[in-house]
Amino acid sequence: MTPGTRGRRAPTDVINGSAQLAEAVIDLAAIAENIRTIAAIARTGLMAVVKADGFGHGAVPVARTALGAGADWLGVTSATEAVALRSAGIDAPILSWLHRPDEDFTRLIAADVDIAVSTTTHLRAVANAATDLGVPAAVQLKADVGLSRNGASGDEWPELVAWARKHEAEGSVRVHGVWSHLTNADVPGCPSIGRELSTFREALRIARDAGLDPEVAHLANSAATLAAPETRFDLCRIGLAMYGVDPFGATGPRRFGLRPAMTLRSRVINLKRVPGGTGVSYGPDHVTNRPTTLALLPLGYADGLSRTAEGRAWVWLAGRRCPIVGRIAMDQCVADVGDLPVVLGDPVVVFGAGAEPGSPDTAEPTAAEWAQWAGTNPHEVLTGIGARVARVHLRGGAATS
């Protein structure tokens, strides 16, 4: 294998499969491989986090792939996402974690979805729904160990636990899990990790002392799973790493052998040879400093290319990295291809698997690089890919939409 070509396909073999201007090609084999890589490191159960349409990769195909590769659980944000997985015929355990207090919990209970509960108000609503249905609800109590977001804080936890125990005794609820989420898992050695781990252990102790016997305790996201073994407990919830992005970036503590699953591609749809001194896009913020060729790419910020990456972003075109110049518009942007022999219809890779470590300029950029250029995290780049970008799923080489 030559450097920078790992997992690479001929650029033309998938873009032809869709009539869209741009495509996000999802290599499901990479997701399966990442699951196996993470499982070998974690040696616990794995919950594949497929919220936000599988971080933009397609929740159902990602879920099926992850389960096929050994994941035990699926994690989603909302009841709608959970029910959509069930409707697709997926019967693996699912945890859903953000709910309105007036949520129709009967649809989650009927679909055998574990319901994350952070407040006594939600717990009461879940217990009532379960009583109406005549089926106990599986709940997972969430403790807040530091984020100050969802989860019961330390002073609320004993009451939540006590009510859960009461509902368990009356048969409306079964406490299946106790869990939380870390503040700074992606900062290696951050003292908050140890502190929050102690808080979580204390919450677990309080739950057990109150008579609860949760089957699963879980705390770790991708970063914690890979780098903080003491946070793994029974189950690790993995998002970013499953999609192939190193949660510590290129400068992280260690390379984990993950492979990015998504490639965002398009084609050159216009070309202009221009003299020096030519303004490009709105403003113009950019003026050419020499005669050059400008290639128009039909994707912009509505498709997920952040405006804030202006002046820093690159794409892979004609076997080189070419800079995006001028303002990124809603639907289009312009690459300066210099004197490269580009022709109309040439394939462009916005981001993809990237080069081998240590040789960043020998292949297309990655979502992680786009995140740096845009001043955000790779999660936002992946989930920001717009709805009009076609998702094409590769299963062992075959493309299906």
Ligand SMILES: *Cc1c(COP(=O)(O)O)cnc(C)c1O
């Ligand atoms: C999104 C999410 C995850 C996955 O996080 P990654 O950092 O992408 O692995 C895990 N747990 C919870 C509660 C989440 O919301």
